[in-house]
Amino acid sequence: MVMSQQSLPISGHTIHKIISSAGYTVRKAKMVLTSNDPEYEQKIQEIVNTLMNLKPDEKFFSVDEFGPFAVKRQGGRSLVKRGETKTVPQHQESKGVLIVTAGLELSENQVTHFYSEKKNTDEMLKLLEILLVKYSDQSCLYLSWDAASWHMSKKLYKRVEEINSPKHRASHRVPLVKLAPLPSCAQFLNVIESVFSGMAKAIIHNSDYQSADECMMAIDRYFEERNQHFRANPKRAGGKIWGKELVPATFHHTNNCKNPHYGWPLR
Numbered sequence: 001m002v003m004s005q006q007s008l009p010i011s012g013h014t015i016h017k018i019i020s021s022a023g024y025t026v027r028k029a030k031m032v033l034t035s036n037d038p039e040y041e042q043k044i045q046e047i048v049n050t051l052m053n054l055k056p057d058e059k060f061f062s063v064d065e066f067g068p069f070a071v072k073r074q075g076g077r078s079l080v081k082r083g084e085t086k087t088v089p090q091h092q093e094s095k096g097v098l099i100v101t102a103g104l105e106l107s108e109n110q111v112t113h114f115y116s117e118k119k120n121t122d123e124m125l126k127l128l129e130i131l132l133v134k135y136s137d138q139s140c141l142y143l144s145w146d147a148a149s150w151h152m153s154k155k156l157y158k159r160v161e162e163i164n165s166p167k168h169r170a171s172h173r174v175p176l177v178k179l180a181p182l183p184s185c186a187q188f189l190n191v192i193e194s195v196f197s198g199m200a201k202a203i204i205h206n207s208d209y210q211s212a213d214e215c216m217m218a219i220d221r222y223f224e225e226r227n228q229h230f231r232a233n234p235k236r237a238g239g240k241i242w243g244k245e246l247v248p249a250t251f252h253h254t255n256n257c258k259n260p261h262y263g264w265p266l267r
Helices: 012-021 040-052 121-134 154-164 166-172 192-204 212-232
Strands: 058-070 097-105 110-116 140-144 176-179
Touching: 058 121, 058 192, 097 121, 097 192, 097 212, 110 121, 110 212, 121 140, 121 154, 154 166, 154 176, 192 212
Parallel strands: 058 140, 140 176
Antiparallel strands: 058 097, 097 110
């Protein structure tokens, strides 16, 4: 209309060709993952420095929970004949609810996990005690997690302080424990999310477990086979684990370890 008013009539099709020839196209804006933590860069740099200078007798754990999710028939991709459609009932009776609490040790690529009824500080303390026993021969354990309230409670910090006291370490012979929290609103940086996404894609999506116990057996087997693979083939957490993870399970501030397509639709 404007061109016509200037005595330069032109069609919409011609305008489209001009814009396209200039190298422009219509695209949707991409959502960029960000954090509102004012100490974002500082916390990221501290974690990166720790990983770069990690000693052989030190272990760094990426910690988080998977779930809660309902044990029921799940949708997913599968082979079907042409013309056939696989369906999953929208409303189903749950066969149980599971929460997997786990820690991924980055230098040896080993997962330590157990099942929780709730997400709270007590479960984090339970994981801490398990790691202290399992890695009692180490000098220092680093624990990294997101900014969930139960990951940064006074009760947890008090227990870490007790463990690190000279008297407790001398009598119990446990490693020093250091916390390396992720920036707030930065769950996408938690490396274990990549492993959880791989597990969900491999054994939970497109599944139909008959009980919570059957589902737990599958999860236990998945982690045991995964751990065994990396014990036989030592490799730091990085690259695609089992070929199932959406992104390399490696720490980097541009890495989104959480599967954006699956997220937590299993509730």
